[in-house]
Amino acid sequence: MERDPTVCVMGEDVGHYGGSYKVTKGMAEKFGDLRVLDTPIAENSFTGMGIGAAMSGLRPIIEGMNMGFLLLAFNQISNNCGMLHYTSGGQFKIPVVIRGPGGVGRQLGAEHSQRLESYFQSIPGIQMVACSTPYNAKGLMKAAIRSENPVILFEHVLLYNLKERIPDEEYICSLEEAEMVRPGEHVTILTYSRMRYHVMQAAKTLVNKGYDPEVIDIRSLKPFDLHTIGNSVRKTHRVLIVEECMRTGGIGASLTAAITENFHDYLDAPIICLSSQDVPTPYAGTLEEWTVVQPAQIVTAVEKLCQ
């Protein structure tokens, strides 16, 4: 926002409250409450507003207080954000960033535990990325702001408290690249967002048991980085996908299809995809835990794959 005066933020409680997860803390005081705008509760409409502002030359960052609320903005995101650059013949561009916390948290209830990446992945014209560490959060956010395309940046409710030493200077992370978290030889584990941490925890156990998993944080949910993924598949010949989406129609489902289609010959075993069940997320703590893929399941799946 310092570098580019056209960048602005809009959303519910982003101003003086600093955002529901304090992502915009201190910004209204610094940049004024027009550039860090508190909006009334009308997601479809402030998303629409952001689209109109973007078409007129600004670069808004639209926050959904919880990604689930952006379901109300589906009309604007699909019919306008994704489409207007195309239907106007390239005359109007929409360089917005739509971001917010999503995913399963700690007992937030079904409505506040949505995985919107499943629903949005089909929309042509948008890009989707998911950050998972403080380093890639900064890099992806900057890249998303600078992109001329509309980008949806998925943050996770449980990852805001992560601490990491990151460079002060400007850097960006490519919006279309996956991140190699742990190189390995035996199996390719593809994951993103919070599940990365469950995978890494399982990896520790797996290493102790003598396995050498390669862990890739796919980061780019639309489009997939099939280059990095392909290289890995050609090396290990076994793929495990670990996601938080529901079984039906999630990122894992699309990724399975893409890998099978492109790298079928390199697979020694069918792809295993671990996802949440097709149920609304229960409120009860134990039940909630059972809907999310846990490290033990990941270990079992790898063992099965490597038989």
Next chain:
Amino acid sequence: MGLLGVINLIPWSSSLSHREFSVTAPNAQTLGDSDTDLSIRATLFSSFRFMSTKAEKQLDSLPNADDNKVLDFPGGKVRFTPEMKFISESPEERAHCYRILDEEGQLIMGSNFVQVSEELAVKMYRDMVTLQTMDTIFYEAQRQGRISFYLTTIGEEAINIATAAALTIDDHVFPQYREPGVLLWRGFTLQEFANQCFGNRADYGKGRQMPIHYGSNKHNYFTVSSTIATQIPHAVGAAYSLKMDRKKACAVTYFGDGGTSEGDFHAALNFAAVMEAPVIFVCRNNGWAISTPTSDQFRSDGVVVRGRALHWSFEVNIATASDGSTQIPHAVGAAYSLKMDRKKACAVTYFGDGGTSDGVVVRGRAYGVRSIRVDGNDPLAIYGVVHAAREMSISENRPILIEALTYRVGHHSTSDDSTKYRLADEIEWWKMARDPVTRFRKWIESNGWWSSEAESQFRSSVRIQLLHAIQVAEKAEKPPATEMFTDVYDVPPSNLQEQEKLLKETIKRHPQDYPSDVPVPA
């Protein structure tokens, strides 16, 4: 009518140091400091709130108010009363409609209006005639199968041209789809219109959209999107952008009576009022939303506000709001069900300060938006109103709602036959007796600025130009098939490149199955 209020010229500032506080302005760190005195924080907080968005004072101070007759809940001071009195759902009398030219094209006595020069008036008239002729000819072209779809503006030429005439090229226009006249006024040529309808290589939209979905960034006319009312919040966003850049321009958006039922209409007006955005909302209340008459669309006095209906449509017993709270429509559904079963019960729904609204011109007041109702078939009245609205909007940073009453003479589109739901006599009457083009012609003729020779000459010239434009557009090449994959993103990603390659290969292998008039680059 005249301009209301004092023009507020205090420049807004977005940094702390320019404001004077009674307490030293702290820096960002101390704001979170728990030692800071609560009252100081409250003062500072409320000062910060409006630092960068200044407009008229809020109605929260009541001079001469007796302290023990006043309540101070959040939202401002309000006098209380022991008398239970419901605010009526409709006014005694409908909001008045501003008009200065009568049906015979004569100025109404005692009217105050903005003078229009001969040059401007003649250009307005010519564009109205051009629009009317273009609509007739393109509609016929669709009927002949030369274009696939068309939608006319017949009956609404005055709104189209007169509003455009009162704006400048710097004002961003966000149309619904029945406003090609605004684009025409700004210089879009008949050939450019025809190119879009035929989807040929010269179309700025590159042949991707249906006919009448015009868009032109050089004319500041944002591409038409079929979805209803989605452009209304876009206009508010554009106004926000203009305000940030401190430009002397406003955003203008158009929509019909039907569009005001959408949630986006409600929220956009609300936002514009809260954010003090320089945007003009123009509602073309033409009486019909395809087959739904306004009496079935809303119960308030028009879009300005509205009157009682005598139709069969069900009367809902509770006030509803379209503020996005999902339980509210559920409650309406429940009430409908109770009514069908003739139960002696009602549905009750609770919601927060989201705010309800009732009416369209009167809805303006519900949102805190200044509004006016105008005769949509009176070009002089419209010109004056938009001119004044634009001044107010830009200098005072405020939204304005204009309800222009008119009649949709044509069918909704070429996919509609409106005689199925309204009387052919009614349509004929509005077409012949209440034509806005004829009305304006009478006025300019009475001023000696036009004649019947000029009329027949102009009409035939426009007709020839249009037929020529259609011929040229029809023969022109279509955009290449590869344009199907560009502009989805700024640069086509690998999956689209792959899909393009696949399409090219498929067409090459089965050329007889693909249209031969679409070029396929190697």
